Amino acid sequence: MSNRIITISREFGSGGRTIGRMTAEKLGIPCYDSELIEKIAEESGLTKEYIEERGEHAVHGSWLANAFSSERSFYGNSTQDYLWSVQRQVIEELAEKESCVIVGRCADYILSDNADCLKVFIHADMEKRAERIVKVYGETGESPKKRVQDKDKRRKSYYQFYTNMEWGKAQNYHIALDSGALGIEKCVEVIRELY
Amino acid sequence: MSNRIITISREFGSGGRTIGRMTAEKLGIPCYDSELIEKIAEESGLTKEYIEERGEHAVHGSWLANAFSSERSFYGNSTQDYLWSVQRQVIEELAEKESCVIVGRCADYILSDNADCLKVFIHADMEKRAERIVKVYGETGESPKKRVQDKDKRRKSYYQFYTNMEWGKAQNYHIALDSGALGIEKCVEVIRELY
Numbered sequence: 001m002s003n004r005i006i007t008i009s010r011e012f013g014s015g016g017r018t019i020g021r022m023t024a025e026k027l028g029i030p031c032y033d034s035e036l037i038e039k040i041a042e043e044s045g046l047t048k049e050y051i052e053e054r055g056e057h058a059v060h061g062s063w064l065a066n067a068f069s070s071e072r073s074f075y076g077n078s079t080q081d082y083l084w085s086v087q088r089q090v091i092e093e094l095a096e097k098e099s100c101v102i103v104g105r106c107a108d109y110i111l112s113d114n115a116d117c118l119k120v121f122i123h124a125d126m127e128k129r130a131e132r133i134v135k136v137y138g139e140t141g142e143s144p145k146k147r148v149q150d151k152d153k154r155r156k157s158y159y160q161f162y163t164n165m166e167w168g169k170a171q172n173y174h175i176a177l178d179s180g181a182l183g184i185e186k187c188v189e190v191i192r193e194l195y
Numbered sequence: 196m197s198n199r200i201i202t203i204s205r206e207f208g209s210g211g212r213t214i215g216r217m218t219a220e221k222l223g224i225p226c227y228d229s230e231l232i233e234k235i236a237e238e239s240g241l242t243k244e245y246i247e248e249r250g251e252h253a254v255h256g257s258w259l260a261n262a263f264s265s266e267r268s269f270y271g272n273s274t275q276d277y278l279w280s281v282q283r284q285v286i287e288e289l290a291e292k293e294s295c296v297i298v299g300r301c302a303d304y305i306l307s308d309n310a311d312c313l314k315v316f317i318h319a320d321m322e323k324r325a326e327r328i329v330k331v332y333g334e335t336g337e338s339p340k341k342r343v344q345d346k347d348k349r350r351k352s353y354y355q356f357y358t359n360m361e362w363g364k365a366q367n368y369h370i371a372l373d374s375g376a377l378g379i380e381k382c383v384e385v386i387r388e389l390y
Contacts (some may be wrong), residue, residue, distance in 0.1 A: 121365050169370065171363060173365065173371070174377060175370070175373065175377070176365035
């Protein structure tokens, strides 16, 4: 029997990570999120901090300039491109090895040819997300809304650069859920049932 | 107790209309689709054909020119604008009267301030939709794909003109489902459960 994968793409602060973890737990399969970063670190030799920051977010400022010209590695690619290729390989290997939930990192795109992959997108309105990030990650000097907007913008830009697809477009996912309106438990229930 | 509404927006050929009807049947509430057109015809004095064609689709050709300048009614608005306002009123009245499912006609936007409204978007890939429209509506001189693309384009353009929002953007709906991958029965099941 082939492995069945759930990929979770999510807006920052929507609780997508929590939904992934809870769904995996209910289904008795592993969830790759921070574990994924560790695996990518092992394979790539890059630091976890770099992967966390650059593995699904465009860099601040001249992102395109960075992607195209700076940070050249030994192989002539930018470090960001190198990270993308390792990330891609790790995700493909995981999907071949076992049924699992994978959160973020463009896994939906990377596994799009995988017949048994349920592609999920989780979103919520700004109010709810701003509230949640303060609860989960604490306060910083910046306003919660600004933090949400900034992170979304960088994820979106990264996603579009590497996949050439539109982030958050319903048509790219099998199911998209508003966790703010429906609640996290309900989202988990729906995904579990579809799986 | 306030009424609970389900609005279904859908890509052409995705089976959204069937999903709406089946969900309503299971929940024992009415589904407004062609019935909506009849009500709007009664209220507006416009023909059903005009409403069917112009109540959620941009017209072919110079749509913006049409919307802004031609077909002026007695009141100085274009007939299309007049239809929009009647449509809006009929949908608001329905939502006040009873719990129901409403298919299409920007009902999601019109009822966006309605606290107890579950906003659903149904989509499917081109292959599946082209196949479905031939099965449901039969062959015409045009290729099925061309018919799907054309209808989507006109719905999208109409929706954006009157709502100023992006049609098919996951964030605008509580739940978006790929009926091609998940199957119509499964979509009905999920919506019924969320309701």
